[in-house]
Amino acid sequence: MRLIAENLGGERGGETVFSGIGFALEKGEALVVTGPNGAGKSTLLRVIAGLLPVAAGKIRVEGSGEDFSSIASASHYLGHLNAMKTALSVEENLAFWRAFQGEPALSVEEALETVGLGGLGHLPFGYLSTGQRRRASIAKLLTSRRPVWLLDEPTAGLDKASEERFAGLMRGHLEGGGIVVAATHLPLGLRGAKGLALGVAG
Numbered sequence: 001m002r003l004i005a006e007n008l009g010g011e012r013g014g015e016t017v018f019s020g021i022g023f024a025l026e027k028g029e030a031l032v033v034t035g036p037n038g039a040g041k042s043t044l045l046r047v048i049a050g051l052l053p054v055a056a057g058k059i060r061v062e063g064s065g066e067d068f069s070s071i072a073s074a075s076h077y078l079g080h081l082n083a084m085k086t087a088l089s090v091e092e093n094l095a096f097w098r099a100f101q102g103e104p105a106l107s108v109e110e111a112l113e114t115v116g117l118g119g120l121g122h123l124p125f126g127y128l129s130t131g132q133r134r135r136a137s138i139a140k141l142l143t144s145r146r147p148v149w150l151l152d153e154p155t156a157g158l159d160k161a162s163e164e165r166f167a168g169l170m171r172g173h174l175e176g177g178g179i180v181v182a183a184t185h186l187p188l189g190l191r192g193a194k195g196l197a198l199g200v201a202g
């Protein structure tokens with residue numbers, strides 16, 4: 001499959017944040033989006049995910065088969081906020097997402113073990129530390145098979161060991177034919193990734 005952007009533009013509050021973005025990612029390829037605060041990295045990821053409208057140009061997936069007819073259905077979106085209910089347990093949150101997203105992959109227990117949170121699944125999500133919350137959200141990526149991972153500052157709040165573990169998970173996803181688009185201020189350990197530098201907002 002391929003993820004293709006042509007002359008893509010995005011807006012916030014009626015103002016153009018970026019324009020003329022083009023890239024083509026084959027399976028197994030990653031794009032690392034960099035730029036100063038306010039440059040439009042989060043906006044770009046949200047436009048790709050379909051959470052914000054495309055202001056200009058096009059973004060599309062090709063060759064993803066019948067399972068994934070749209071980018072939204074083909075994508076995991078990991079935003080700044082973790083999209084978990086604080087009063088529900090970690091396991092309950094992940095079980096919800098696994099059922100909601102379909103295409104089951106790892107079990108909730110296996111996903112929690114993989115991110116080093118085995119044994120903590122019974123805790124309310126709200127009890128977790130910042131880094132543990134991020135790891136639980138990363139576990140969400142593992143519970144459903146979706147070929148495109150859209151990651152907004154995925155390693156923010158992670159300690160060194162968790163950062164390295166997550167780099168391994170991203171590499172595994174790419175080796176399995178997945179695609180990654182990640183906005184980041186920190187090196188992600190993805191050798192050979194393509195780069196996209198967004199400019200300073202006005």
Ligand SMILES: Nc1ncnc2c1ncn2[C@@H]1O[C@H](COP(=O)(O)OP(=O)(O)OP(=O)(O)O)[C@@H](O)[C@H]1O
Pocket residue numbers: 012013017035036037038039040041042043044201
């Ligand atoms: N809801 C909104 N309404 C209007 N403008 C917005 C809105 N959200 C963001 N913006 C503006 O859009 C621009 C791009 O913001 P965005 O969050 O995409 O930047 P970013 O590159 O991800 O920044 P950071 O590195 O701080 O996360 C900024 O100028 C921001 O003020």
